[in-house]
Amino acid sequence: MSVVASAKKSGPFAHGFSSVQKTMFTVLLALAPATAFNLYLFGWPAILLFTITVGACVAIEAVCLQLAGKPVGATLADCSAVLTGWLLAMSLPPWAPWWVGVLAAIFAIALAKHAFGGIGQNVFNPAMVGRTVMLISFPVAMTIWVAPHPLFSAGAPGLAESFAITFGGNVPDTMSAASALGHIKTELSRGIPVTQSMSQVPDLMDMTLGYRAGSMGETSLLLILAGGLFLMAKRIISWHIPVSMMGSLFLIAALFHAIDPARFTSGTFHLVSGATVLGAFFIATDYVTSPVSKSGQLVFGAGVGLLTWSIRNFAGYPEGMAFAVLLMNSLTPIIDQYTRPRAFGRNRKGEPLPLEKKP
Amino acid sequence: MKIFTVRGGIHPEYRKDITSEKGITVLPMPATLYIPLQQHIGAPAEVLVVAGDPVKKGQMIARNQGSVSASHHAPTSGRIMEITEVAAPHPSGLPQTTIILESDGKDEWGDLPEPITDPFAVDPKAIHDRVACSGIVGMGGAAFPSAIKLNLGQQKKLEILLLNGAECEPYLTCDDRVMREHADEVVDGARIMAHALGTPRVIIGIEQNKPQAIEAMTRAASTFPNVEVVAVPVQYPMGSERHLVQAITGIETPARKLTADLGIVVHNVATARAVHHAVRFGRPLVARVVTVSGGAIRDPKNLLAPIGAKIADLVEFCGGFAARPESVVNGGPMMGQPLASLDAPVVKGTSGILALTAEEINDRPASACIRCGSCITICPCGLSPVEMSAFIRKDNLETAAKLGVMDCFSCGSCSWVCPSHIPLVHYFNYAKGMLRDQESDRRKNERIKLLAEVRVIRVEKAAEAKRAALAAKSKPAAEAAPSGAAGEAKAATEEKVNA
Known part of the structure; x- marks a missing residue:
């Protein structure tokens, strides 16, 4: 008998060209333009911190894999640690000291990812865990915002000065600036209404292009939006989470702004400030920690939008995107259970459909 | 005609162009044929011949037995060499009882049943009987005995015969070629089947990636107002019975129901052609068109192969392997079964033999699930x-x-x-x-329990009868008084067993 092949596994004997590595790589590609532009805006200190954070994530991933006895090289090749580090760096203050990036990487990769079993097993978005743990533990270092100082422009720190900023923690006082959300919140606490404080934040054009203080990768909205649309075109993400998240945020903000413009900022302001767009396309859409079905993703996105708005307006922190994502992450398993698709030939309860009239 | 959307589905690399322009070639009759007794869903057929018997082409050599079964016929003239165990075309490669036929090279037809000259004038029963004695099974791959499906019209009023020419599996072009080269035969077979089923309408569904087949079939159907050819979108798995019915009628077949419950019966195009042959010429199903393709085949072809030809014979006729095949698949790459051996024969449900290279299969070790949700989005059954x-x-x-x-x-x-x-x-x-095993175990246990209970009751009853007889002997004057309630309970249990 001429045995030609082992018949160990059932079909199919064909496979699409998708792979985990390819997916991660496409996301990195989509992030690249916005990242490059923001690194240019925030200069050498940002480049240093970005490199340190991504490098730390990859190194910690390697250590964790080694400790867990999993294949190190093959798993690193999936690029998921690079993506986590990249998103984490984008969510940090651009001129934060080096240890912020390293500690955040430990929390993100070791605690949020590998303690839960590695890729695919984590409940919470690793990059957002890294960011929020740092924000709660080191509130001062995590809120040093600076206005953009484009590379090679007058007043931008040179390489030596940048090393002092990143490794010495010497951010000159004259260079720091408040983020728009932070400014509004501070002014409100001093009794100054939104209508008045809004005049001091950058105008809509600067907010959209990225000429404002904020986290390293969140400010160049147009490029982030372009990256997000690219991911949709590549079918890596679908419209459900971004649209439901930004839609719910916009609607509730616009509603309250209409009711009390002195207390609440407008829907548009909420869309263009903070990490809204970055979060909607790149963070809330994380596969592992968001619901798997499309209807579940709509619920999830809407939850993130509403929570973000609530935290921005009623909690102690000016920005609530990361918290909102983490809170909704914890609901993902429950959302998954209640948003399973309807099976063919069955109703939502799983009972067979009634027999229809003949054609 | 309006086409309805069907949930999910994928667009694999179809690679049909490898064989779509290769016309049907007749495989030279192999010296030896291997005809398994079970080539279909249901019970294996019962052997009618012994070693040494001379047979003619088309002679029945195994008869259907039981309610779901199919007969088999000699694919050529010759002599029965042996009835023995041969590797089945199944992933296990386990042997099954097979009739080995040595060809005499004459390929002489034996006495065939009389052609039915006007099939539309005869009783549907006559068509059904002819299809049953011709050993026809579903040729799309499921191999369900066709006669049983043609009988559905006796049980309920049917509206549509849906002829499945979707051929959504990549690589396969055998149905495409049959429709292009024998459109008239397919349409005639379909009309005969519609008569047997009592369906007023025939709809032929073909995927849009087969424009020549659509054209040929439309032309063949043009003279019959009740036969309609419909182009359906290219979307795997459009050829699934339930999904094709949904695309064409918009009706979702309820779970645990058949499309026949909606008044629609689905048959494959090649099956319709086999019915045409059986009814018009009395010829049983002894050969079929098989697509031999895949990157490892030197010269891919569509072959008209006799049932029982060894797969190795087909591969050899196609020039053998040009590269090392990673897997040899019986059927299409999506739903086909891996073959353990090339010694297995072509059977009635063999639509394709694919020798696929590692590159085509693109198999890799599994890694962790990243919960991307793609599988939920594309599942045509709406599962998770x-x-x-x-x-x-x-x-x-x-x-x-x-x-x-x-x-x-x-x-x-x-x-x-x-x-x-x-x-x-x-x-x-x-x-x-x-789960199927568990279910059958559970049923078996229930049955055993029931039988045991019945036995206890029976023994008791016998003992009681004995006692009563004794009592009657000793006290002939006393009345026999059977216990009312216990007697009823026993009767109920007995009824259950009989049911």
Whole structure:
């Protein structure tokens, strides 16, 4: 008998060209333009911190894999640690000291990812865990915002000065600036209404292009939006989470702004400030920690939008995107259970459909 | 005609162009044919010949037995060499009883049943009988005895005969070629089947990637107002019976019901042609068109092969292997079965033999699920493969069953799309097999329990009768008084057994 092949596994004997590595790589590609532009805006200190954070994530991933006895090289090749580090760096203050990036990487990769079993097993978005743990533990270092100082422009720190900023923690006082959300919140606490404080934040054009203080990768909205649309075109993400998240945020903000413009900022302001767009396309859409079905993703996105708005307006922190994502992450398993698709030939309860009239 | 949307589905690399322009070539009659007794769903056929018997082409050599079964006929003239165990065309490669026929090279037809000259004037029963004695089974791959499906019209009023020419599996072009080269025969067979079923309408569904087939069939159907050819979108698995019915009529077949409950019966195009041959010429099903393709085949072809030809004979006629095949598949790459050996024969359900290279299969070791949700988006059955496979991996089959794993028909779309290369269908096939075993064990145990209970009652009854007889002997004056309530309970149990 001429045995030609082992018949160990059932079909199919064909496979699409998708792979985990390819997916991660496409996301990195989509992030690249916005990242490059923001690194240019925030200069050498940002480049240093970005490199340190991504490098730390990859190194910690390697250590964790080694400790867990999993294949190190093959798993690193999936690029998921690079993506986590990249998103984490984008969510940090651009001129934060080096240890912020390293500690955040430990929390993100070791605690949020590998303690839960590695890729695919984590409940919470690793990059957002890294960011929020740092924000709660080191509130001062995590809120040093600076206005953009484009590379090679007058007043931008040179390489030596940048090393002092990143490794010495010497951010000159004259260079720091408040983020728009932070400014509004501070002014409100001093009794100054939104209508008045809004005049001091950058105008809509600067907010959209990225000429404002904020986290390293969140400010160049147009490029982030372009990256997000690219991911949709590549079918890596679908419209459900971004649209439901930004839609719910916009609607509730616009509603309250209409009711009390002195207390609440407008829907548009909420869309263009903070990490809204970055979060909607790149963070809330994380596969592992968001619901798997499309209807579940709509619920999830809407939850993130509403929570973000609530935290921005009623909690102690000016920005609530990361918290909102983490809170909704914890609901993902429950959302998954209640948003399973309807099976063919069955109703939502799983009972067979009634027999229809003949054609 | 309006086409309705069907949920999910994928667009694999079709690679039909490898053989779509290769006309049907007749495979030279091999010296030896291997005809398994079971080539169909149901009971194996009963052997009618012994070693040494001379047979003519078309002579019945194995008769259907039981309610679901199919007969088999000699694919050529010659002599029965042996009836023995031969490797089956099945992933296990396990042997099954097979009639080995040595060809005499004359290929002489024997006495065939009389052609039915006007099939539309005869009773549907006559068509049904002819199809049954011609050994015709569903040629799309499922191999369900066609006569039984043609009988559905006796039980309920049917509206539409839907002829499945979707051929949604990649690589396969055998139905495409049959429709292009024998459109008139297919349409005639379909009309005969419609007469047998009592359906006023015939709809022929063909995927849009077969424009020549659509054209040929439309031309062949043009003289018959009740026959309609419909182009359906190219979307795997459009050829699934339920999904094709939904695309064409918009009706979703309820779970645990058949399309026949909606008044629609689906047959494959090649089956219709076989019916044409059986009715018009009395010829049983002794050969079929098989697509021999794949990157490892030197000269891919569409072959008219006799049933029982060794797969190795087909491969050899196609120039053998040009590269090392990673897998040889019986059927299409999506739902076909891996073949353990090339010594297995072509059977009535063999639509394709694919020798695929590692590159074409693109198999990789599975990595962790990243919960991308693609499998949910594309599942044509609306299931949640990611969740089901997680439970099956923990051997929690009960929960997997609750999530609907038994509704899965193993189309393979989820495995195809999975970026982590998780063999999802493999898990589901495992779960379905285990659950079926458990169910049959449960039924068996129930039956045994019932029989045991009945036996106790029977023994008791006998003892009571004995006592009563004794008592009657000793006290002939006393009245026999059977216990009322206990007697009723016994009767009920007995009824259950008889039912």
